[in-house]
Amino acid sequence: MKLDDEVVRNLAVAKLFRENTGKINSIDYSSDGLNMISSSDDDSVIIYDCQTGTKKRSVNSKKYGVDLIHFTHAKNTAVHCSTKVDDTIRYLSLHDNKYIRYFPGHTKKVVTLCMSPLDDMFLSGSLDKTIRLWDLRSQNCQGLMHVPGRPVAGFDPEGLIFAAGINSESVKLYDLRSFDKGPFNTFKLQRENDCDWTCLKFSPDGKTILLATNGAVIRLVDAFSGNVTYSLQGHTNNKGIALEASFSPDSNYVFSGSTDGQIYGWSSESGRLVATLPSEHNPVIQCVQFNPKYMMLATACNHMAFWIPQGLED
Template identity: 70%
Template sequence: MYPGHKLVAKMKLTDGTLRSFKVAKVFRENSDRINSLDFAPSGETLISSSDDDSIVIYDCQEGKPKRTLYSKKYGVDLIRFTHAANTVIYSSNKIDDTIRYLSLHDNKYIRYFPGHTKKVVALCMSPIDDTFMSGSLDKTIRLWDLRSPNCQGLMHVPGRPVCNFDPEGLIFAAGINSEMIKLYDLRSFDKGPFTTFRLQQDKDCDWTGLKFSNDGKLILISTNGTVIRLIDAFSGTPLQQFMGHTNLKGLSIEASFTPDSRYTIVGSQDGKIHVWNNENGSKTIVLDAKHPGPVQCVQFNPKFMMMGSACTNMAFWLPSTDD
């Protein structure tokens, strides 16, 4: 990969491997905060969106930026790869709250998905098909199909929603009002949730993200406060509260699972990255990225031993070969 490195396909992650992670490359392609990033399912490409209206496509194997596209008129946030090569969806942060479906190949829009009337704060692709889901500050969650501009399903919720699909793409979870998680069957979501988990309401912060682990057993809740919650996906039992990262400005800081579902990684206002062991709740390591700004985006590559973290800069992490 980058001088002397080669991307290693997933080997077993251990505390030792994670402690050996070092920044292999830093990219300064952006003039403003990177607001989201997403790895392609193949793990070979990473895409980022930024408050400077740019979309940067990175080659993970070569360790370099491939292309930069711009969405100057509408802005760009919450960028997500679809299952087709070279296409993405993203939300707008200027002019309107329409979701856009873009071909990266020729930088042309394939379709628009209008409907939300306030900022879109959650956007996720089904792991199995062309379904995707969005949640907005207009207190709705919408289900869509890439092939049609019309909303396929609409739910009104109290408060800011977070939502995501389970790894099999059969159910989705909606986190509502920072106090409950409702699980829906995708085939019959209009009948209402088949289960609801009530949690103690987070009064000091809002839920800003929800993710399932790859094994489907855990749900991770990100907040704009100083706590990240880990919940049993079947029973709703709170398992861990991860604390220690700094977030005093109410930032929406992303928390992510490692692909093996065993660890949680989260950024921090001070530019560091915290890694916890999901099973026992212990902190595995605090990695210093030397990020000059708050790390609001951090994800692990789905196929390779590599991590990406972002403030205004993008950092690529690899396990150190010295160990």
């Protein structure tokens, strides 16, 4: 089945999970698309089976809290940042709910965390105005960059380049092998008037950089020229919340939540709004991601919804 406008408009909730007592603050798929993980303000981590549409397991991080959770390349481990005690990043074994390693260094809230698609490297960015590069095998920071404001960061699909969005006005591109020499390209964008960048993602084909905000606009930027190709609008965000936006695996669509309980889907090729999907979310939808391998969208507020095209429910 190929994703097209009709299929996007036909997405419907196939499974709804009411496992959480607090807001789900982040979700992530395993690279094979078979599993999904969520972290919540209620300090719980839940793993879902995407093929059967069932909850597999839950673990807790009551002492440190949990946010920005990501699978590593090993299916039974994840990294996450903390919401209590300190701002250390933690490497968790999901199998026995034990921590494998701690990554100390940030002195304020970590606001961006991403795994390399290639290996055990990962990036973190914090309100302490630093971006750090890490390797899962060592608790020592592999690289440190001081930046002039709140950072967002993301790896390109090849894992060779990363982009850092700084102060909601410039995107800097770094070669991972020589990032200490500084960016090899910088795109200056017009400063957002009434919102900040809260999320940076490359499209799966590597051609576009998505900049989500805590306002009612999502920017799509050409990853080679730095030109803003589209400003996606139509969704509502009247609470200043960091709403996640995500590409479909074919890079042709962008999905976002909103503060009105609806999911919005745009064509990334034309910038037009393709679908507005009503949901049972209540009403702020913070997390939205499309499965990298299967025809499934996941959205989350205090509860989790799995969407598939109507007609596929069987």
